[in-house]
Amino acid sequence: MTQKPGLEVFQFPCRSDNYGLLVFDPVSRKAISIDSPEEMPIIGALESQNLELTHILNTHHHYDHVEANKSLKARFGCQIVGAAADRERIPGMDKGVKEGDVIGFCGHDIHILETSGHTLGHISYWIPDSNLLFTGDTLFSMGCGRLFEGNAEMMWQSLQKIRALPQKTQVYCAHEYTLSNGEFALEIEPGNQALQSRMEQVRELRRNRLPTLPVSLQLELETNPFLRLDSAEIQKNIAMEGAALSEVFSRIRQLKDRF
Ligand SMILES: [Zn+2]
Structure with a gap:
C-alpha cells in the first residue's frame, strides 16, 4: 500500500x-x-x-x-x-x-x-x-x-x-510573538545554549521580517521556559528550587505578564 x-x-x-x-x-x-x-x-x-x-x-x-x-x-x-x-x-x-x-x-x-x-x-x-x-x-x-x-x-x-x-x-501558533517571548526566556535561563542560538536565528529572521514559525516541538522543548519548568537553572533563577511544577508555571507566567 x-x-x-x-x-x-x-x-x-x-x-x-x-x-x-x-x-x-x-x-x-x-x-x-x-x-x-x-x-x-x-x-x-x-x-x-x-x-x-x-x-x-x-x-x-x-x-x-x-x-x-x-x-x-x-x-x-x-x-x-x-x-x-x-x-x-x-x-x-x-x-x-x-x-x-x-x-x-x-x-x-x-x-x-x-x-x-x-x-x-x-x-x-x-x-x-x-x-x-x-x-x-x-x-x-x-x-x-x-x-x-x-x-x-x-x-x-x-x-x-x-x-x-x-x-x-x-x-x-496564531501569533508572531517569538522575539519578545525569547527575550523573556533568556532572562530566566541565560545559560541555555539552544535558547541562545535559537534567539540568534529569530533576531535574524525578524530583521528580515520573516516568520519564526512553524517550529519543531523538539526545539520548543529545548527553549520554551513554559515547557522547561524542571530546568534547574530556571528554578534557581526564580528562587523556586524543588517547588511543584504547577507552582513554577504560575510564577513564570506572572513574571512574563510583568516583563
Ligand atoms: Zn486569544
Missing part, C-alpha cells in the same frame, strides 16, 4: 501579528482554515494557492480568531468546527468537538486536544500522519497564552499534553 502524501500548510500574515493558516491536501486542493482572523487575506491566499475552502477549524472564540467565520461560510459554504463548550461563542459553528474526537479530512485524521487556560474552551488540532499541530493561543514559540479565563493549573495540564506529542511535530 502506498502512503498518502501528508497535508501541507500555507502560512500568511493577518491583522497586526496573527497568522492565517491554510491546511490543504496537495492532490484535491481542498483546504481548512485554522481560525478565521481576517477575511481578505484568507480569500487572497485561497486564490493564490488555488485552494478550495471546505472547513474552518476554530481554536477559541476570541475576535481575532473568528472574525471571518460568517463571511467565509456565506461565500464558500464551508463547515465550521469548534469546541462543543463554546457553541454560543463561536459564530456560525456547525459541529462541536471535544477531547479525543477525531475529524476526517481527505483521508487524514485530525485529533482534538482540549487545551484550556487561555480560555475555558480552547482546543488544539493535531494531525499525526502529517506531523502538524495547531495550538492557537495556547502555545507560542518560547511562550504560552495569557490566562484570561482559566488558571495556571489548567494551562499547565494543557501544556503537558502538548509536551507528550512526538518531537518531530511542527508547531503552528
Whole structure:
C-alpha cells in the first residue's frame, strides 16, 4: 500500500501579528482554515494557492480568531468546527468537538486536544500522519497564552499534553510573538545554549521580517521556559528550587505578564 502524501500548510500574515493558516491536501486542493482572523487575506491566499475552502477549524472564540467565520461560510459554504463548550461563542459553528474526537479530512485524521487556560474552551488540532499541530493561543514559540479565563493549573495540564506529542511535530501558533517571548526566556535561563542560538536565528529572521514559525516541538522543548519548568537553572533563577511544577508555571507566567 502506498502512503498518502501528508497535508501541507500555507502560512500568511493577518491583522497586526496573527497568522492565517491554510491546511490543504496537495492532490484535491481542498483546504481548512485554522481560525478565521481576517477575511481578505484568507480569500487572497485561497486564490493564490488555488485552494478550495471546505472547513474552518476554530481554536477559541476570541475576535481575532473568528472574525471571518460568517463571511467565509456565506461565500464558500464551508463547515465550521469548534469546541462543543463554546457553541454560543463561536459564530456560525456547525459541529462541536471535544477531547479525543477525531475529524476526517481527505483521508487524514485530525485529533482534538482540549487545551484550556487561555480560555475555558480552547482546543488544539493535531494531525499525526502529517506531523502538524495547531495550538492557537495556547502555545507560542518560547511562550504560552495569557490566562484570561482559566488558571495556571489548567494551562499547565494543557501544556503537558502538548509536551507528550512526538518531537518531530511542527508547531503552528496564531501569533508572531517569538522575539519578545525569547527575550523573556533568556532572562530566566541565560545559560541555555539552544535558547541562545535559537534567539540568534529569530533576531535574524525578524530583521528580515520573516516568520519564526512553524517550529519543531523538539526545539520548543529545548527553549520554551513554559515547557522547561524542571530546568534547574530556571528554578534557581526564580528562587523556586524543588517547588511543584504547577507552582513554577504560575510564577513564570506572572513574571512574563510583568516583563
Ligand atoms: Zn486569544
